[in-house]
Amino acid sequence: MTIPPLPVGPASIDRQIERFATDIRRLMTERDQALEASRRTRRDALLRLAAAAELKDDDTGVHIVRMGYTSALIALALDCPFDWSERLFYASRMHDIGKLGIPDNILKKPGQLTPEEREVMNRHPELGWALLADADNPLFQLAAEVALTHHERWDGSGYPGGMAGQAIPLSGRIVAVADFFDALTMDRVYRPAFSDERALAMLSDAAESHFDLRVVTAFFIAKERIIAARDRVNDGESPSLADVWKSV
Ligand SMILES: [Fe+2]
Numbered sequence: 001m002t003i004p005p006l007p008v009g010p011a012s013i014d015r016q017i018e019r020f021a022t023d024i025r026r027l028m029t030e031r032d033q034a035l036e037a038s039r040r041t042r043r044d045a046l047l048r049l050a051a052a053a054e055l056k057d058d059d060t061g062v063h064i065v066r067m068g069y070t071s072a073l074i075a076l077a078l079d080c081p082f083d084w085s086e087r088l089f090y091a092s093r094m095h096d097i098g099k100l101g102i103p104d105n106i107l108k109k110p111g112q113l114t115p116e117e118r119e120v121m122n123r124h125p126e127l128g129w130a131l132l133a134d135a136d137n138p139l140f141q142l143a144a145e146v147a148l149t150h151h152e153r154w155d156g157s158g159y160p161g162g163m164a165g166q167a168i169p170l171s172g173r174i175v176a177v178a179d180f181f182d183a184l185t186m187d188r189v190y191r192p193a194f195s196d197e198r199a200l201a202m203l204s205d206a207a208e209s210h211f212d213l214r215v216v217t218a219f220f221i222a223k224e225r226i227i228a229a230r231d232r233v234n235d236g237e238s239p240s241l242a243d244v245w246k247s248v
Pocket residue numbers: 095096124150151
């Protein structure tokens with residue numbers, strides 16, 4: 001049997017090259033989609049872990065969701081790029097993921113912690129860092145930075161590093177302010193929520209000593225949006241960050 005010769009004219013070569021290019025493009029698209037899906041799965045798994053850590057501390061678990069909006073809105077008010085602010089939207093939710101490693105008898109203790117218990121509790125930033133830091137993607141690197149530095153204070157009185165001023169990464173300075181306001185305005189087992197007015201006054205008082213004044217100013221610039229987002233989250237909504245930013 002004779003095999004017919006392959007068509008080798010210039011038009012046929014062009015068609016083969018075009019088919020080859022189409023295959024490569026399809027493979028690259030599939031690879032990008034698979035990478036994106038795996039990134040999303042990993043992000044969602046860690047967000048679930050963060051939610052599990054939060055449930056040990058807050059029965060409703062929505063503190064971390066509000067933290068995402070508040071932190072990202074502060075970042076946008078500081079003119080940070082939208083991409084970075086959106087990354088902080090997710091990363092900030094993992095700020096207390098290290099609490100997974102804190103025993104319940106300390107984490108849930110209703111009264112004051114002893115100095116030894118406080119020492120154990122204050123390990124949660126480093127535990128969170130250890131959980132996230134080996135990751136190679138920017139979201140988890142930012143989450144690790146936030147986990148490690150959200151209890152540092154502008155005047156150097158925080159932990160675990162006793163860092164001060166600009167030496168504290170901006171992400172940690174932002175999340176510290178968001179955490180302070182949100183913790184004050186939520187009900188705790190040992191006290192009811194403070195009013196927004198009282199919490200805002202307390203935030204102003206703590207600015208400069210505990211917090212970066214520039215970050216506190218950005219909080220006040222975004223205040224209406226932050227409070228509107230918080231109320232929507234408390235009502236069970238999950239608006240997009242872009243919508244919340246454009247809303248007021
Ligand atoms: Fe914390």
